[in-house]
């Protein structure tokens with residue numbers, strides 16, 4: 001692989017042409033390695049960061065995803081022995097990212113197997129003695145009693161696991177079945193519906209996931225490319241990036257910032273946080289919800305906040321990105337258009353404006369119809385169709401200026 005590769009604008013245009021081929025890959029083609037271990041809304045199609053990484057960096061470099069979500073960029077970096085850093089304000093995102101790139105030793109797998117046996121025994125003996133129940137408000141509205149009983153059995157065992165890596169692996173397995181065994185309609189719809197689940201739904205789904213997830217993690221643990229690099233995952237707000245990582249330390253940024261007025265990551269994952277007994281400050285006092293930028297709960301409806309709030313927050317994030325990224329290095333932003341208070345927002349213009357103000361140079365962009373995207377943006381597509389609006393997805397490339405001057409400004 002060549003040394004640091006900067007793109008001429010022709011080189012960037014060719015890369016963008018290549019990247020736009022990766023916009024409609026069927027789900028089966030996107031869940032290789034550990035990509036498929038846990039659901040997450042608006043995930044990257046992994047071939048996208050993979051291609052960018054292959055074109056732009058090598059083993060001596062560091063890749064940053066300041067909105068890392070389920071850790072797609074981190075895993076693609078690790079698969080190429082490249083160090084990476086991820087930031088996300090959602091605790092489930094941080095957990096998924098950590099497990100996606102985890103490497104377990106022989107001793108860890110022994111601990112894992114022992115716990116599998118213990119949980120199997122609990123199910124066999126119907127031993128509900130460790131009857132810890134999470135304090136979910138209106139729990140029986142959201143979970144059927146037969147489901148609660150079995151989730152309690154598994155969660156009770158997981159709470160006591162001492163080996164942290166193994167504990168997180170079990171947490172991911174349990175977390176991956178929470179929405180499908182609850183009455184929550186779907187990953188992106190927070191309303192209770194009747195699902196007519198079988199009495200053994202939890203047991204069946206848990207052990208099925210246990211096999212598929214542990215097999216994926218085992219394969220990754222045996223991959224020599226992965227062992228030779230590391231990923232640091234921060235459960236933290238990107239507006240504070242430079243308090244966690246050094247200035248001028250990042251060689252490449254690949255990210256998909258939160259979509260404006262489209263998702264509510266805190267809400268979608270709320271029950272998972274309860275069942276995994278996350279810190280009460282996070283779950284009950286909505287800390288992670290407060291820090292989530294662009295969520296529907298803030299912008300939807302007549303009394304929604306103005307777009308200017310979102311702009312200020314995104315400005316702060318990218319100002320930090322500029323500080324931690326080496327001068328002259330590339331920043332890839334993948335983002336879709338939005339609509340707020342009936343007004344269409346062209347996100348290519350929005351981000352170009354912000355990045356220029358921060359002091360980055362625009363290099364190139366490509367845009368394509370959201371209708372061509374199969375899975376990640378389905379809920380957005382629904383909105384687009386209803387309103388007859390032609391929303392687009394954009395891939396934007398910026399270069400961090402050699403002489404970075406950050407305007408102080410109103411945005412502080």
Ligand SMILES: C[S@@+](CC[C@H](N)C(=O)[O-])C[C@H]1O[C@@H](n2cnc3c(N)ncnc32)[C@H](O)[C@@H]1O
Pocket residue numbers: 040041042043044066067068069070071072073087088089090093236237238239255256257258259265291292293294
């Ligand atoms: C579109 S998703 C990224 C998905 C990711 N590319 C993947 O493949 O999974 C945007 C992410 O931004 C995160 N986010 C929102 N506000 C944030 C903030 N202030 N700091 C860090 N992350 C934030 C959300 O929790 C969400 O995971």
